[in-house]
Amino acid sequence: MNETIKRKLDLLPNKPGSYQMKDKNGTIIYVGKAKSLVKRVKQYFTRPQVGKVMLMVQEITDLDWIETHSEKEAFLLEINLIQKYYPKYNILLKDGRMYPYIGVKRTEQPVLKIFHKQTSKAYDYFGPYPDSNAAHKVMELLNRTYPVSREEFTPGKPSFYYYLAKAENLVINDDEINNFDTVRDKIKKFLNGDTSEVISFYRKKMEEASDNLNFEQAGEYKQIIQSINATTEDQKIMMKDKVDRDVFAFSTREGYVCMLFLLYRKGILLGKNLYINEVTEDLNEELQTAICQFYLNHPKPKELIVSDESLGESLKQLLDLDIVVPTQGIKKDILSLALENAKAGLDAHFMTARLEDDTLDLLKDLQEKLHMDRLPLEIELFDNAHTQGQDAVGGMVTYVNGKKSPELYRRFNIHQPNKADDMASMREVIYRRCSRIVKDNLKAPDLIIVDGGITQVEAAIDAISRSNIKGVKLAGLVKNDKHETNSLMDGDTGELIPLDKKSPLFFLLMRMQDEVHRYAITTHRNKRAKSLFSTFFDDIPGVGDKKKERLLNAYPTMDSLLNATVGEISQLTDDKTARLIFDKIQKSKKVEENLNKKAKTLFN
Known part of the structure; x- marks a missing residue:
């Protein structure tokens, strides 16, 4: 404890408030709340600490606080500060899944838009939907059936009448087309689940087309009816009262907590949000903080079901919604389901941690086989793709600690004249990649792997040499005469290292090889489609x-x-x-x- 902290501890008031712990850079690393600031904060420095709290205290070089009128006010301030600073020792709910809504704007002409947050007061919201794909399917049905805009008219952009012309069929008569209120009401009726009018309309169109022997058109109408039915049949009613409610459950193990929210909307189980964090402070307080933090970013339901009486009592003082702790019936059943999911989530977390340890062992094995002086923690793999020399591309995928990192993937358009020459293409791609690393002073990978035998490896060796990059190991994945990968080639020695096809290392390398194949071919297909489309x-x-x-x-x-x-x-x-x-x-x-x-x- 330094002199700054000692001096500030003497100034702390015996009042409620929020405190902020800072590291040597002045970064806030923890935000807490207290009924008595002086009693709570002094505990960190006067009592023995263990685990995560001990690590945090070792980093603290300064602290600050804000007094409040009440403990509840301190709690709300704590939530806001956590959302603002994202301190690393707090439980953070940053990656929660946001479910999409369809918004109908209350403007003159009907405007539809997909939202993940109900931020604009100018829209009526319908949903949420299980995922973006489901929301887009409903939007597509509406666009085919009603004259709706996907944006407000501005010069240079499509207007309501453009979409009117594109609407394949209209479940409105000519007199209603310019009555935007009528169109909007019919859309809302559909989004509220009453699809009978639309289905009846398309069934009639299907029968007319069939009577006129236009079976292709009749088939299209039948598909539309099936699509409408699918959007409603997929949503099974779980709770007969159709109340919007969330279920919160948690499971703890070895200093970690898994928190799970099951989301029911209109009685339908929509999905779940799951979070796993280390526990720093009192578990009950951290759960309160996490739940309130969750509802800063998500719409509140009418009811929240929890498993713990004391947690429920605390939340009643903090959240403007009904808190229920069920003891029997269907609410108890869905709470049990949530508890099972929370436990399974924590089990999966620890299993993943063990798998990461196993992956580290595989990387050590790869290091030994290639006689590397360090672990290949960052690996870049390269492959090329083209169709008879047309639309040739190179693909690069990156693995960090044995796991793919898509944000580090790169694609290359091949510039060299003979685009069907795989060796020349590989030389170009690796030279461009390595030259960029040298030029921009980027972090170089520990290992580069090319998909191919001696010719590909030789091309890569030439490219690496001409780029002047240093300290990068090279290897090739070599296939036998049956076109099956069976060995590694050491880029330094040319040695062929046999791979045991039943070994975990072989399966790891095959996953990497499949991924770079997939990425190169997908990149090529996209380029080819763009060329054809133009x-x-x-x-x-x-x-x-x-x-x-x-x-x-x-x-x-x-x-x-x-x-x-x-x-x-x-x-x-x-x-x-x-x-x-x-x-x-x-x-x-x-x-x-x-x-x-x-x-x-x-x-x-």
Whole structure:
């Protein structure tokens, strides 16, 4: 304890408030609250501490505090300071899953938007939905059925009437189209779960198309009905009262706590949010803090179910919602479910910790096999992909401590003339990567692995040498005559090191090899799709520059175009041209399917 802390301890008041512990850099590393600041803070420095608290106290070089009128006010201040500073010794709920809502704006023209937080008061919110995919599916149904905008009209952007033209079918009559209130009410009715009007409309359209022998159109209407049913049937009612409620449970083990929230909305189990942290202070107080912190970032339900009486009593003073501690019935059953999930989450955490220890052993094994002077904690793997020399790319994936780090992945467009020359492409990619590390003074990997035999390794050796990078080990994954990876090549000695196909190290290297294959092929496919898409309409009779521009505005990506129907396309051009475009789309889909099959063959 230094002189600054000693002096400040004498100044602490016997009043409620929040205190902040700081390290040598002035960074706040812990925020707490107290009924009596002087009694609580002095305990850190006058009593023996163990574990995480002991480590924290060793880092403290300064402290501060803010007095409050009451203990509750101190608690709320503590929550706000934790949210502001994210101190490393506090329980932090930073990575909670945010469930999406569909917002209907209360403006003149109907505007729809997907939100993850109910931040704007200008919208009515519907949901939440289990994930973004579910929300987007509902949005797609609405866009096909109602004349709705996805944004407000501004010059240069699509207007309500643009989307009106794109709507494939309208569950409103001509008199209602310009009555925005009516359109908005019908959309809200759909989002509230009353889909009967829409299903009845599409069933009638399906029967009419079938009677007219237009079976393709009838099939499309049938798919729409199935999609609408799927959005409602997937949501099974778990609680008959349909009350919005959360269930909170926790499990502790070896100084760690797993906290779990089960989220029920309108009686439906929507999902869960799970957090694992080390326990620093009194468990009950930390749970209170964590729960209140959770509801700063998530909408409050009407009811919160908890397992602990004392925790429930504390929360009643802090949260404006009903707190229930059930002893029997269905609420007790779902609380038991939450407790099981919390325990399973903690078990998984400790299992992962053991797996990380096992991974470290595998990296030591790799270090010994390649005669490295340090552990290969950061590994970069390289692979190339092209289609007969077209759209050639290189892919780099990074593993840190044996785990992939997608934020460190890199892609390279191949510039050298003969793009079908894999050796020249590998030389170019590794030279560019290593040169960038040297030029920008970046941290170099411990190990570079190339996918290939002696030719690929030689290309990489040449690239590394010309880049002037230092201290990087090189290895290659070598295949036998059956195209099966069976050995490592040491880039320094050329030695072939056999790999035991039943060993954990082999499986780790195979996962790495599959990942760099996947990334290179995905990068190539994206580039190829972009190249094809930019000229997709060029050879279609009847599509000039203006029509092409209109089509590209309506379908800005290849994915959006591949999902287009004849009916949608005919809204933007004549029926004959729409059919030509649709036929070409079907051919492109077959090419895409063949690429998918090729990818599955490689990875399975």
